[in-house]
Amino acid sequence: MSTTRTITTPRGQRPVTRGRKSFDPVSQGTIPFLIPALVATVGLVLIPVLYTIWLSLTDQDIAGNNSGFVGFENFALMFQNSEFWYSLFVTLQLFIVCLVVETVLGLGLGYLLSRDVPGRAIFQGLLLIPAITASVAVALVWMLIYDPTLGAANQILQAIGLDPVVWLGSREMAPWSIAIVDIWQWTPFMALIISAGIRSLPSEPFEAASIDGAGPVKKAFFVGLPLLRSVLLVAMLLRTVDLIRFFDTIYIMTQGGPVNATNTLNVYGYRAAFIDQEPSYAAALQLSLFALVILIAAIFTFVRKRSTDVE
Amino acid sequence: MSSSTTNRRRAYALTYMGYIVAALIFFVPVLFMLWSAFRSNVDITGSIFNIGTPLTLENFQNLFERFDFIYYIRNSFIIAGGSTILGLILGVPAAYVIARRAIPGIGFTTLLARMAPGVLFVVPFFILSMKIGATSNDALNFAVLIAAHLIITLPLCIWLLIPFYEEIPKSLEEAALIDGCTPRQRFMQVVLPLVTPGISVAVTLSFIFSWNYFLFALALASSNTMPLPVIAFNFIGQGSSDYGGLMAASTLISLPAIILTIVAQRWLVRGLTGGAVK
Numbered sequence: 001m002s003t004t005r006t007i008t009t010p011r012g013q014r015p016v017t018r019g020r021k022s023f024d025p026v027s028q029g030t031i032p033f034l035i036p037a038l039v040a041t042v043g044l045v046l047i048p049v050l051y052t053i054w055l056s057l058t059d060q061d062i063a064g065n066n067s068g069f070v071g072f073e074n075f076a077l078m079f080q081n082s083e084f085w086y087s088l089f090v091t092l093q094l095f096i097v098c099l100v101v102e103t104v105l106g107l108g109l110g111y112l113l114s115r116d117v118p119g120r121a122i123f124q125g126l127l128l129i130p131a132i133t134a135s136v137a138v139a140l141v142w143m144l145i146y147d148p149t150l151g152a153a154n155q156i157l158q159a160i161g162l163d164p165v166v167w168l169g170s171r172e173m174a175p176w177s178i179a180i181v182d183i184w185q186w187t188p189f190m191a192l193i194i195s196a197g198i199r200s201l202p203s204e205p206f207e208a209a210s211i212d213g214a215g216p217v218k219k220a221f222f223v224g225l226p227l228l229r230s231v232l233l234v235a236m237l238l239r240t241v242d243l244i245r246f247f248d249t250i251y252i253m254t255q256g257g258p259v260n261a262t263n264t265l266n267v268y269g270y271r272a273a274f275i276d277q278e279p280s281y282a283a284a285l286q287l288s289l290f291a292l293v294i295l296i297a298a299i300f301t302f303v304r305k306r307s308t309d310v311e
Numbered sequence: 312m313s314s315s316t317t318n319r320r321r322a323y324a325l326t327y328m329g330y331i332v333a334a335l336i337f338f339v340p341v342l343f344m345l346w347s348a349f350r351s352n353v354d355i356t357g358s359i360f361n362i363g364t365p366l367t368l369e370n371f372q373n374l375f376e377r378f379d380f381i382y383y384i385r386n387s388f389i390i391a392g393g394s395t396i397l398g399l400i401l402g403v404p405a406a407y408v409i410a411r412r413a414i415p416g417i418g419f420t421t422l423l424a425r426m427a428p429g430v431l432f433v434v435p436f437f438i439l440s441m442k443i444g445a446t447s448n449d450a451l452n453f454a455v456l457i458a459a460h461l462i463i464t465l466p467l468c469i470w471l472l473i474p475f476y477e478e479i480p481k482s483l484e485e486a487a488l489i490d491g492c493t494p495r496q497r498f499m500q501v502v503l504p505l506v507t508p509g510i511s512v513a514v515t516l517s518f519i520f521s522w523n524y525f526l527f528a529l530a531l532a533s534s535n536t537m538p539l540p541v542i543a544f545n546f547i548g549q550g551s552s553d554y555g556g557l558m559a560a561s562t563l564i565s566l567p568a569i570i571l572t573i574v575a576q577r578w579l580v581r582g583l584t585g586g587a588v589k
Binding site for chain 1 (some may be wrong): 322323326327328330333334336337338340344345347349355356357358359360400401402404405407408409411412414420423424425426427428429430431432433434435436437438441442452456459461462465469481484485488495496497498519522523525526529530539540543544547552553554557558559561562564565568569571572573578579580584
């Protein structure tokens, strides 16, 4: 290492006023570091999305033979197909049921996890095991639990004198059985975010409410919940994005059946491409799913922005 | 004084009772999976209240002897390992730039990558792999799978690393600048050694997320390149319900994640929320 220090000015130094930040020599010349990741993102994300848009406007088979531009015919077909509307219904049904139950249970469990007791941190970490377990493993163990004859669920029902249930094999029950699995897997995740939110709440509003004579229930509903709003919205947004794209567990447990009862848009989009082998129609489905995700995310962002503007 | 300790004891007791209920709900299915993996198929099809049945390694032996499970474990390692390494090579320098300067549109781009449904990428990747002949060439097929899994590991890697870079005081880089280091030297010799804890977090979480991912391999893998989740899924179709084998396979698939939950739980939430919660 040389002992003489030379003070050099970086190459390409520009006047101080350039850019939004004041002049920062440290970040000069670092842009090339970003380029490989940028190229990868364009190649892996942007091009496939653009390709899907093109696919949805043409007529192509799974082998890649394209018989040309058809305009919005795939979308027209989709909107005329009752399977699409039913799939949209199933998607929203599962989304709403799971989100509401996970939020309510997550609030309860989150409150529990926010209490300061010895062992809290360890317990909280272990609760993430359902969320991090591979969805394939989760689906398989729940298939064993739900098995109509030898499954644990029916054995327990029968032991307490109830009739066995056809969990996955009946149209009426299958969506609820799938919802139970998702609720089981993701409620602790909700609870963890909520408990972090509860722990960061200021104590003054609660003290003020106590002085005004509010009981614990009133404090929770009229002071705690409104203060938690933005944390809750973040947690709900994260679950929403995943719930609308719900795929793995459903595809493994029912493949969308019985008779489309659990055929969410994501499963439908996959089946249209790889089982019915109609990639162009599948592209239209997948884009409508993407539009739905963006729409719901935008609503959440709007609500969140408005609620923070009010504060 | 004594009444406040009894109050605290009562509050502890109530909280722990809640813990027990939560543990019953959220841990029992996982424990049930582990337990069933070590029971014979005869016992699994019997009563679940028969907890005294002997445990056996038979299910695991079957997986390795009859189904050559080690081969699929290897496939999973190639895909998850490859996409993790590539994600790091691309993500580590990129996160540095994003942490140090405001890049317009970067937030939107990552949000888009986070929100896009996986099926959106599957068809383009499938058609690409048909065109380049990756359906019959194992090396090419692995390359396609690794590229597809990069969609998961790259954004994750970037989001996990940004806060680690932000914690490094700029004065260190300024000193290096005065010493005449080029941007590359500053990054390699000054910054990089300081983010090694962040890199180990990114490695673990990227690996697990890629290891667990099902959809891409379901559509894109050939019978020679199938990773664990897909081979386990294919077991279901094989006629008889070999639940013992399925549970043993599920246990092996879940093992890395369960170990991780115990080792790196603090980072898990950040990884799962894509940086939204710290």
